[in-house]
Amino acid sequence: MNRPSRPLRSLRAAENALAHATCAIIIRPLILAEIMVKLLEWQGKEVFRRYGIPLPKGAVVRSVEEVSKVVGTQVPLPCVVKAQVRIGGRGKGGALQFANTLEEAKAATMKLLGTDFKGETVKEVLIEEKLPLTRELYLSITLDRSRRAPVLMFCAEGGVEIESVPDEKIGKVWIHPSIGVVDYEKRLSVKFLGLDGPLGKELSGLVQSLWRVFTEEDAELVEINPLAIAGGHLVALDSKVTIEDDAIFRHPTYGNLKGEMTPLETKAHEKGIAFVEMGGDIGVIANGAGLTMATLDVLLEHGGKPGVFLDLGGTDDPKKVSEALSLMGEANPKVVFINIFGGVTRCDTVASGLVSEMGKKPLSFPFVTRIRGHNEPEGMAILKKAGIESYSDLAEAVRHVVTLEGRK
Amino acid sequence: MSILVDSNTRVLVQGITGHQGTIHTAGMKAFGTKVVAGVTPGKGGTVVEEVPVFDSVQEAMDKTHPNAACIFVPAPYARDALYETVDAGIPLVVIITEHIPFHDMLNMLYYAKSKGARIIGPNCPGIATPQGSKVGILPNAVFKAGNVGVISRSGTLTYEIVSNLSEAGIGQSTCIGLGGDPVPGMTFIDALELFAEDLKTSAVVMVGEIGGVAEEEAADYIKKKFDKPVIGYIAGRSAPPGKRMGHAGAIISRGRGTAATKVAALEAAGARVAKVPYDIPRLVKEALAKGPKA
Numbered sequence: 001m002n003r004p005s006r007p008l009r010s011l012r013a014a015e016n017a018l019a020h021a022t023c024a025i026i027i028r029p030l031i032l033a034e035i036m037v038k039l040l041e042w043q044g045k046e047v048f049r050r051y052g053i054p055l056p057k058g059a060v061v062r063s064v065e066e067v068s069k070v071v072g073t074q075v076p077l078p079c080v081v082k083a084q085v086r087i088g089g090r091g092k093g094g095a096l097q098f099a100n101t102l103e104e105a106k107a108a109t110m111k112l113l114g115t116d117f118k119g120e121t122v123k124e125v126l127i128e129e130k131l132p133l134t135r136e137l138y139l140s141i142t143l144d145r146s147r148r149a150p151v152l153m154f155c156a157e158g159g160v161e162i163e164s165v166p167d168e169k170i171g172k173v174w175i176h177p178s179i180g181v182v183d184y185e186k187r188l189s190v191k192f193l194g195l196d197g198p199l200g201k202e203l204s205g206l207v208q209s210l211w212r213v214f215t216e217e218d219a220e221l222v223e224i225n226p227l228a229i230a231g232g233h234l235v236a237l238d239s240k241v242t243i244e245d246d247a248i249f250r251h252p253t254y255g256n257l258k259g260e261m262t263p264l265e266t267k268a269h270e271k272g273i274a275f276v277e278m279g280g281d282i283g284v285i286a287n288g289a290g291l292t293m294a295t296l297d298v299l300l301e302h303g304g305k306p307g308v309f310l311d312l313g314g315t316d317d318p319k320k321v322s323e324a325l326s327l328m329g330e331a332n333p334k335v336v337f338i339n340i341f342g343g344v345t346r347c348d349t350v351a352s353g354l355v356s357e358m359g360k361k362p363l364s365f366p367f368v369t370r371i372r373g374h375n376e377p378e379g380m381a382i383l384k385k386a387g388i389e390s391y392s393d394l395a396e397a398v399r400h401v402v403t404l405e406g407r408k
Numbered sequence: 409m410s411i412l413v414d415s416n417t418r419v420l421v422q423g424i425t426g427h428q429g430t431i432h433t434a435g436m437k438a439f440g441t442k443v444v445a446g447v448t449p450g451k452g453g454t455v456v457e458e459v460p461v462f463d464s465v466q467e468a469m470d471k472t473h474p475n476a477a478c479i480f481v482p483a484p485y486a487r488d489a490l491y492e493t494v495d496a497g498i499p500l501v502v503i504i505t506e507h508i509p510f511h512d513m514l515n516m517l518y519y520a521k522s523k524g525a526r527i528i529g530p531n532c533p534g535i536a537t538p539q540g541s542k543v544g545i546l547p548n549a550v551f552k553a554g555n556v557g558v559i560s561r562s563g564t565l566t567y568e569i570v571s572n573l574s575e576a577g578i579g580q581s582t583c584i585g586l587g588g589d590p591v592p593g594m595t596f597i598d599a600l601e602l603f604a605e606d607l608k609t610s611a612v613v614m615v616g617e618i619g620g621v622a623e624e625e626a627a628d629y630i631k632k633k634f635d636k637p638v639i640g641y642i643a644g645r646s647a648p649p650g651k652r653m654g655h656a657g658a659i660i661s662r663g664r665g666t667a668a669t670k671v672a673a674l675e676a677a678g679a680r681v682a683k684v685p686y687d688i689p690r691l692v693k694e695a696l697a698k699g700p701k702a
Contacts (some may be wrong), residue, residue, distance in 0.1 A: 143510055145590050145620050148517060177514035218511055247509035249484060289588065290562025290617055293643040298684045300646040341564045341571075343533065343547045373567060374547050394568075394686050 037243040037254050040084045042126045044239030047217060051209045053224075054202075054235050058128035060084070064110050067127065071105045076129045081108035084124040085117045089161065093117055098130060131235060136226035137193055138162055139206070140240075141175075141214040149174040150214065152181060152207065154189045158226035159237075181211045202234045218247030280305030282405055283333030283365065285324055287312040287345050295339045298394060304402040307333055312345065321353025322360075329364045335404040336367040337397065347371045347379025355386045366404050370397040410537035410582045411557070411602040411609070412500060412526075413476060417541040420445045420465065420474035420498065422489045423481035424456045428504070432480070432545045433457045439542040444472040465496040476500040478534065478543050486530065487512040494525045502543045503529035503593065513591040520593065527593025533563045533585035546570075546585065554579015556692055557603040559596055560615035561588045561622070565643055569615055569685050576689035581609040588617065596626035600634050611637040611695050613688060614679070618644035618667050627673035637695035638679040639688055642670045 039047065042060045049055060059070035071079060083095035090096050095117055097108035105127060115122050136159035144151040152173045157165055171192035173185045186204040190196070195203055206227075214222045223240035243254050282304050286292040289311060296306045308331040310324055328336055340350050350371050357363070370391040371379050383390050391397035419436065423429040424446025434457050436443050443459050445468035452463030462468040465477075477493045479486060479501060486505045493501050501520065508516075508530045520527050528535055534544010538553035550567050552574035560566040566585050573580065584599050586592050596614060603609045612634075616623035623642065630638055645667040671681050680691040 143514075143590060145622075146625065148514070148591050150514065176518065177511070178518055215511060218509055220510075244509055244511065246483065246507045247511065250509075286564075288562065288564030290560075290565030290615070290643045291568055293617060293646075294565050294568070294641075294685050296646045297643060298686075301684055306646065341568045343545065343564055343567050372571070373550070373564075395684070 037245060037248065038086050039239070039241040039243065039254075040086065040124065041082065041239050042084055042124065044222075044241035045126075045236070047213060047241055048209075048224075048236055048239055051213050051216075053206060053209050053213075054233060056128045056131055056230075056235055056237065058126055061109060061125050061127060062113075062123065064106050064113070067106045067109050068102060070127060071099075071102050075127050077101065077105075078130040079105055080128050080130050081105055081112060082126045082128065083112040083115065083117065083122040084126055085120040085122055087118050087120060090117075095122075131228065131230035131237075133226075133228045133230050135229040136237075137229070137234075138165075138170075138223075138225045139189075139210065139227045140221065140223035140225070141210055141219075142221045142223075144174065147174055150177060151175070152185065152189065152211075154193055156193050158228075162225060175211070177215075180215070181207055199229065199232070199234065206234055213241070217241070218244045218250060220244045280307035281334040282306045282401060283328045283331060283336040284309040285312060285328060285336065285338045285340075286310075287340050287342075291339065291341055295337065298398050299337070299401065302395075302398050302402045304398065304405055307331070312340070312350075318349050318353035318356060321350050322357040325354065325357045325363065333365050335401055336363075336365050337401045338367060338369045338371065339394070339397070340371045340373070342371070342373030342375060342379075345373075346375040347373060348375045348382055349379075351379040351382035354388070355382055358386065368397055368401045368404065370394060410540055411599075411606050412528075412582065412584075413535055413537050413543055414540040415440070415442075417476050417500075417543065418442050418444045418472070418474045419541070419543055420447060420468050420472070420477045420493070421459070422447050422465070422477055422479040422493060424448055424459065424461055425451045425454070426480055428545075429480040430456055432478075432504075433459060435545065435548060436478070436542050439536070439548045440539070441541045441543065444468075444474050465492045465498070469496040469498070474498060476543050477502065479503045479505055479529075481505060483507045483509070483512075487516055490516045490527070491519060494520050494523045499525050500543075501525060501527050501593075502532070502534045503527060503587075504532065504534060504545055505529075506531035506589075508589070510589070510591045513589065513593075517591060517593055526598075528584065529587045529589075529593055531589045532587030532592075533566060535582065535584045536580075537582045538580055540582075544585065546583065550574060551583070552577075552579040553581075555581055555608055555610040557581050557599075557606070557609040557612040558583040558615070559586065559599040559603075559612060560584070561586050561592075561617050562615055562643060565617075565685065566615060569613065569641070569688055572686055573613070573689055573692065576693070578689055578692050581606060588619075590620070592622075596622050597629045600626060600629060604634055604636065609636065611639065611692055613692065614638055614640045614674075616640065616642045616670055618642070618670070619665055621665055623670040624665075624673040627670075627677040627679070630674070630679060631677035637692075638674070638677070639691045639695055640671070640674040640679045640681040641685055641688055642667045642674075642681070643685075645671075645683075 059074045078100045081097045099105035099108050109125050112122050112125050138155035138158035140153045154171045186207050190200040190203050221242040224236045226237050228235050228237045286295045292311045299306050421433050425448040446459045446461040451461050454461045477498045479489050481489045486508045533546045536542035536546050538551040550571040603612050674681050682688045
């Protein structure tokens with residue numbers, strides 16, 4: 001099955017790319033680097049609009065020139081000028097500016113465009129009407145992994161970081177995934193938030209819309225914070241929408257939204273190899289997330305400093321192994337530890353990939369190998385013929401790696 | 409004895425004609441598993457690895473009476489495959505397929521529960537009872553029959569640990585790979601409940617990893633209800649912290665989910681926790697000699 005190229009929520013996705021490249025099944029996910037399809041505020045609001053969730057009047061601009069086209073026409077004054085970045089706490093960080101006149105809106109836009117917020121550069125600004133608020137609430141739906149159910153959460157104190165709100169002030173309802181939010185659950189949220197009359201009705205409708213966004217868009221998280229009461233109606237002042245990476249095949253339009261990776265991580269991704277840089281000096285090539293993490297743990301336990309790790313996943317292609325080694329060379333490690341336990345991956349595949357890469361040009365780093373599991377004798381034979389020693393004991397192999405690290 | 413699978417298990421393979429389905433059907437048969445049927449719509453009447461292939465699960469059910477299924481079909485079709493398998497009355501379904509959207513898995517899980525069926529996986533290596541039966545893709549060579557149960561969220565790390573146990577002379581009753589997905593069909597607690605009742609299992613090795621709170625919840629269960637010795641290992645103590653899943657996700661975990669919290673919870677429950685995987689066999693021997701709580 002071919003899937004569109006897309007950002008990685010996690011290394012699992014890179015493993016996936018590899019799986020499809022080699023027709024191998026890879027067994028498990030990595031949870032190390034969470035890089036997901038997190039929509040910008042305006043993108044989330046576009047989704048909300050399609051589902052009838054009420055929003056303030058607003059427009060996105062990408063240059064100061066565009067401001068005069070929208071302010072006063074599409075967007076009434078006074079207005080809020082909002083940097084479109086994915087970081088939280090935008091209010092405190094200066095990413096939100098208020099403007100009473102067109103000139104102020106232009107100045108705010110000029111100030112925000114190109115500004116860096118925790119490593120994220122502002123390329124777009126959302127300008128919205130500033131509404132007179134009477135209350136700010138909180139509403140979200142996400143997956144509760146512990147209960148293995150979607151959870152609807154609501155809180156009467158919106159507009160602040162929800163983590164800072166004590167648990168008992170947050171209402172929760174767990175939703176049956178196939179039935180959806182039922183009426184009594186909506187009534188619970190209305191009562192919990194102290195709403196009544198038309199506002200209660202609006203909230204019920206809004207909960208239903210949010211549930212539709214959550215399920216129909218395959219979201220991991222849909223959050224409205226704050227959900228404001230302005231002019232006697234509910235309005236979504238902000239949006240946080242994260243799309244589940246594994247469901248992108250149903251939503252190809254989300255596929256080209258960018259995640260965050262280092263250049264080398266990007267290169268590895270293009271080759272279908274999961275690769276993470278950590279900043280020590282030992283390179284690790286392993287297969288599978290659990291074994292990769294355990295290898296790092298053992299290295300650390302012996303005083304080693306793992307710097308970059310590369311998860312081969314499951315492969316039956318020696319070329320993939322060669323590519324992994326050449327990528328590893330670019331990361332410039334002091335020593336490389338190849339620790340493979342073959343299940344789907346065969347030991348002889350890894351061994352011949354290693355030998356063939358060494359035949360092309362000498363490796364720029366010393367390495368230690370431990371290759372065990374499926375077709376182990378065949379793999380050992382290939383390594384032995386090429387004069388490579390392979391360890392069978394993990395602790396022994398790691399001690400050797402750490403000695404080499406110290407020597408160089 | 410063992411849990412869930414044994415020599416009476418009759419396996420149906422969904423997606424048997426695919427690359428992985430075929431390879432691992434051969435692997436299961438080599439292990440000694442009775443693979444009685446395969447299903448691939450449109451390929452009915454063919455034979456793969458001497459196993460008859462049917463167009464639908466119901467046909468396979470009528471003719472070969474499987475009591476377990478192993479699903480290899482690609483993620484977009486896995487939900488349908490599960491519904492079909494459960495509707496045909498198969499009570500145990502192992503899903504190897506990875507990258508099934510969690511929204512699909514939620515629906516699959518609730519459906520299976522409503523029909524009294526059990527799911528292992530998805531995104532898992534499966535389950536194996538040495539000298540009994542294997543449903544999945546675990547490498548045959550690492551196992552040795554014995555009395556230690558193994559439950560793991562990992563794949564290759566499970567093979568590593570099971571192989572360490574076997575080399576140390578410690579055999580296994582049943583080994584289960586739960587898979588690492590956010591919505592697993594089977595949890596540590598489900599597996600522990602079964603091991604608690606299994607007369608042949610004297611101790612359980614639990615292999616967890618960072619992320620989620622499944623290990624912490626299992627620790628609560630062990631503390632309150634589980635009397636057999638538990639030996640734990642948590643992978644990822646040195647892993648760089650991942651970004652959080654937004655504010656709403658952070659509320660749900662509320663300070664849980666790190667290697668430190670998992671190790672602490674297990675130790676508080678009386679489990680012996682290994683710092684490195686190769687320390688597990690020693691701790692198992694110690695637990696079997698000295699009794700359940702560390």
